[in-house]
Amino acid sequence: MNAYTKFTERTVDYAKLLNDFKQLLKANGLKFTIQREVILEMLYNSDEHLTPEGLHHLIQQKYPELGTGIATVYRTLSLLEDSDMVTSLSFGAQGKKYELGAKDHHDHIICTSCGTITEFVDEEIEHRQKEITENLGFVMQEHSMQIYGICKNCQTTKK
Amino acid sequence: MNAYTKFTERTVDYAKLLNDFKQLLKANGLKFTIQREVILEMLYNSDEHLTPEGLHHLIQQKYPELGTGIATVYRTLSLLEDSDMVTSLSFGAQGKKYELGAKDHHDHIICTSCGTITEFVDEEIEHRQKEITENLGFVMQEHSMQIYGICKNCQTTKK
DNA sequence: GTCGCTGCAAAGTCTTTGCAGAGAG
DNA sequence: CTCTCTGCAAAGACTTTGCAGCGAC
Numbered sequence: 190m191n192a193y194t195k196f197t198e199r200t201v202d203y204a205k206l207l208n209d210f211k212q213l214l215k216a217n218g219l220k221f222t223i224q225r226e227v228i229l230e231m232l233y234n235s236d237e238h239l240t241p242e243g244l245h246h247l248i249q250q251k252y253p254e255l256g257t258g259i260a261t262v263y264r265t266l267s268l269l270e271d272s273d274m275v276t277s278l279s280f281g282a283q284g285k286k287y288e289l290g291a292k293d294h295h296d297h298i299i300c301t302s303c304g305t306i307t308e309f310v311d312e313e314i315e316h317r318q319k320e321i322t323e324n325l326g327f328v329m330q331e332h333s334m335q336i337y338g339i340c341k342n343c344q345t346t347k348k
Numbered sequence: 349m350n351a352y353t354k355f356t357e358r359t360v361d362y363a364k365l366l367n368d369f370k371q372l373l374k375a376n377g378l379k380f381t382i383q384r385e386v387i388l389e390m391l392y393n394s395d396e397h398l399t400p401e402g403l404h405h406l407i408q409q410k411y412p413e414l415g416t417g418i419a420t421v422y423r424t425l426s427l428l429e430d431s432d433m434v435t436s437l438s439f440g441a442q443g444k445k446y447e448l449g450a451k452d453h454h455d456h457i458i459c460t461s462c463g464t465i466t467e468f469v470d471e472e473i474e475h476r477q478k479e480i481t482e483n484l485g486f487v488m489q490e491h492s493m494q495i496y497g498i499c500k501n502c503q504t505t506k507k
Numbered sequence: 508g509t510c511g512c513t514g515c516a517a518a519g520t521c522t523t524t525g526c527a528g529a530g531a532g
Numbered sequence: 533c534t535c536t537c538t539g540c541a542a543a544g545a546c547t548t549t550g551c552a553g554c555g556a557c
Contacts, residue, residue: 220531220536241522258539263522279438298486311480317472318495325466326500327457334493336477341485379511379556400547417514422547 203233206274206289213272224257228265232275238286238306241266278333296333300340307340362392365433365448372431383416387424391434397445397465400425437492455492459499466499 210229214221231247232239239247245262248255266287269275276290278297294315295308314334322329369388373380390406391398398406404421407414425446428434435449437456453474454467473493481488 218536222531222537224538256539260523260540261538264537267523298481298484300486307484309480309484311476313476314473314480317470317476318493321468321470321473322457322495322497325457325468326503327459327495327497328503329495329497331497332493332495334477334491336481336486336488336491338481338486338488338490344485344487377511381512381556383513415514419515419548420513423512426548 203230206233210274213274219268223255224261225265225268227252227255227257228262229269229274232269232287232289238278238288240286244287296335298336298338300338300343305340362389365392369433372433378427382414383420384424384427386411386414386416387421388428388433391428391446391448397437397447399445403446455494457495457497459497459502464499 207226207229210225211221213219214225227248228244231244231251235244235247241259241262244266245257245259248257248262266275266277270277270287273290275287277285277287279285295310296314298307298309299305300307318332319329322332366385366388369384370380372378373384386407387403390403390410394403394406400418400421403425404416404418407416407421425434425436429436429446432449434446436444436446438444454469455473457466457468458464459466477491478488481491
């Protein structure tokens with residue numbers, strides 16, 4: 190088995206994503222609004238791990254004329270999460286973070302010093318997880334893994 | 349390398365745990381109170397993954413005469429977490445769950461149907477995690493892994 | 508006795524909900 | 533036109549904090 194670690198790459202372009210979103214909305218009798226589009230756009234363009242509050246802040250900054258309310262951000266995130274278009278992460282502190290889920294599966298390594306989240310995928314672990322799950326008599330649905338440590342940058346930049 | 353999956357076992361008995369706790373308190377000029385003892389006891393005896401509210405409820409049930417307040421539960425859990433005697437988990441929904449941290453490291457597999465949390469340790473994964481971390485230039489501190497699936501019981505007991 | 512601890516209730520966060528007007532289809 | 537969305541503000545859920553009396557040492 191070829192075990193290796195690689196960084197994940199975005200596999201979906203924005204046009205496709207937007208299209209999926211529109212389709213999803215239509216399929217459920219929901220409407221495509223500017224606010225919803227902007228939220229998706231920000232999730233796509235930003236660092237991918239945003240809190241509802243952070244997302245709202247970014248939107249206010251880039252599209253202040255919309256006066257988007259935080260409630261709409263929450264509502265849209267729930268909608269996207271229920272539709273599996275975004276995934277929520279709840280690491281350390283309180284408050285979830287959201288990331289687009291339309292990308293390849295990946296795990297996270299979080300720097301406990303600067304908070305940066307790096308993504309990775311390791312085939313050996315992926316494979317082993319499946320084995321373990323079966324050994325325990327479970328049918329696997331999802332899994333997530335987080336590693337906490339100090340990133341290269343913070344190791345040198347003595348804090 | 350001997351890769352295998354095993355269930356974790358408690359490695360610390362209550363007397364030792366209680367002693368550690370007393371020592372910890374003394375070392376920090378804190379006092380050993382009945383409430384604190386009861387909280388530790390419940391964490392030890394219960395299913396190990398408790399919410400503050402659930403813990404409080406159990407205590408009220410077993411020791412109603414103490415009239416332990418929820419605030420004390422929160423305060424004690426923070427204290428225990430800061431001292432690394434318990435670990436908090438924040439899976440799916442909201443609200444953290446706590447477990448005694450004085451046991452061996454282990455990961456979790458969560459049944460998405462009945463919510464049961466099963467613990468396991470797999471040496472192959474443990475080892476691989478360390479490698480990955482180093483490859484990415486990190487110094488590893490901790491890690492956690494969760495697998496979500498349907499447990500054996502829920503597979504048969506059609507729900 | 509001293510100083511930390513506790514329960515209570517009030518105050519904070521973060522998130523969700525109700526409502527009336529705005530807007531997509 | 534209809535029926536969903538939205539922003540606002542109020543309401544909720546979960547945690548934390550201030551305070552005065554209580555209790556460990």
